[in-house]
Amino acid sequence: MKTLKITLAALAMAAAASSFAQEAEESEGPTGWTPLAVGVATPVQLPWGIDRWDIKGLDVNLFYADAPNLQGLIVSLGGTQVRREFAGAAVGGLFNCSRGDVYGLRATAGANVNPGGIYGVDVDAFGMRDNVHGVDVNILASAQRNQCGLQVSGLANVTAVESYGCTIAGLANLARTAYGLQFAIVYNMTDDLHGAQIGLVNYADNCLNGGFQVGLVNIILSNKIKVLPFLNGYF
Numbered sequence: 001m002k003t004l005k006i007t008l009a010a011l012a013m014a015a016a017a018s019s020f021a022q023e024a025e026e027s028e029g030p031t032g033w034t035p036l037a038v039g040v041a042t043p044v045q046l047p048w049g050i051d052r053w054d055i056k057g058l059d060v061n062l063f064y065a066d067a068p069n070l071q072g073l074i075v076s077l078g079g080t081q082v083r084r085e086f087a088g089a090a091v092g093g094l095f096n097c098s099r100g101d102v103y104g105l106r107a108t109a110g111a112n113v114n115p116g117g118i119y120g121v122d123v124d125a126f127g128m129r130d131n132v133h134g135v136d137v138n139i140l141a142s143a144q145r146n147q148c149g150l151q152v153s154g155l156a157n158v159t160a161v162e163s164y165g166c167t168i169a170g171l172a173n174l175a176r177t178a179y180g181l182q183f184a185i186v187y188n189m190t191d192d193l194h195g196a197q198i199g200l201v202n203y204a205d206n207c208l209n210g211g212f213q214v215g216l217v218n219i220i221l222s223n224k225i226k227v228l229p230f231l232n233g234y235f
Contacts, residue, residue: 033069041078042066065092079110096124147175163190173199188213193220207234 035057039045041064047053054069065076069085079095082102089105090096096106098114105121106112112124117131125139131146138153148164151157156174157167163175166183173182178190181198188197193204193211202213206222212233213220219227223235 035072037061037065037067079108173197178204188215202232207232210234 033054033056034047037045037047037053037055037059039061042061043066045061053067055067055072055074057072059065059067059070059072059074061076063076063078065074065080066083067074067081068083070082070088070090072088073091074080074082074088075091077093079097080090080092081097081099082090083099085100086098087103090098090107092108092110094108094110096108096112098106098116100114101116101119102114103119105123106118107123108125110125112122112127112129115130117133118129118136119133121135121137122129122132123137127136127138127142127144129144132142132144132149132151134149136142136147136149136151138151140154141156141158142151142153143158145160146162147157147159147167150165151167153169155170156172157169159167159175162177162179163182164179166181167173167175169184171184172187172189173184175182175190177192178195178197180195182188182190182196184199186199187201187203188199189203190197191205193207193213194209195211197204197213197215197218199215201217201219202215203219204211204213204221207213207220210233212231214231216229217227218229218232220232223232
């Protein structure tokens with residue numbers, strides 16, 4: 001029993017030491033950069049280590065590729081992650097995750113996710129980002145805080161604050177404030193419309209600065225005539 005307790009204590013101390021070492025290593029930042037990283041799944045790669053090597057070139061891992069900073073191309077059949085600065089392209093089979101802003105191209109059959117901004121092109125089944133600036137193509141749907149540019153989704157686009165440019169969806173476009181065009185086969189909705197809505201049903205609380213709606217049912221709550229067929233607008 002005494003031997004077992006000593007063994008368990010030793011294992012606990014070793015695990016704690018390993019954890020502290022990893023935290024210290026991550027707090028110190030990457031140890032360098034490499035033009036090429038190849039492996040099975042980060043950190044099982046050459047050169048060895050997770051969150052240790054900036055990539056300025058090519059990062060290819062079979063199941064999972066992870067880099068602190070990327071300037072180049074990162075590829076994995078599973079998924080990719082860039083922890084800080086991203087400038088280049090990411091191709092992940094299931095997902096691409098970036099913790100900072102993205103400058104460039106990301107493509108996946110699954111999800112593109114990051115809490116920062118997208119400046120470039122995102123192609124995926126589903127996207128969840130803070131801000132989108134550029135071209136965003138989603139097989140299913142997209143959700144973001146702000147959108148600026150062209151966005152196309154098979155089902156829906158959801159923008160929490162402001163949408164600038166053109167949003168196209170097979171089912172619905174939803175935005176708190178819409179500048180530009182909302183085009184959906186079924187439903188467009190916004191609190192404040194500063195542009196155009198085209199769809200079977202269009203809804204806006206307010207229609208400002210010459211905005212208009214084209215559809216079977218057009219609803220503007222601030223107008224004296226709140227519901228009109230075919231065409232409604234600012235008046």
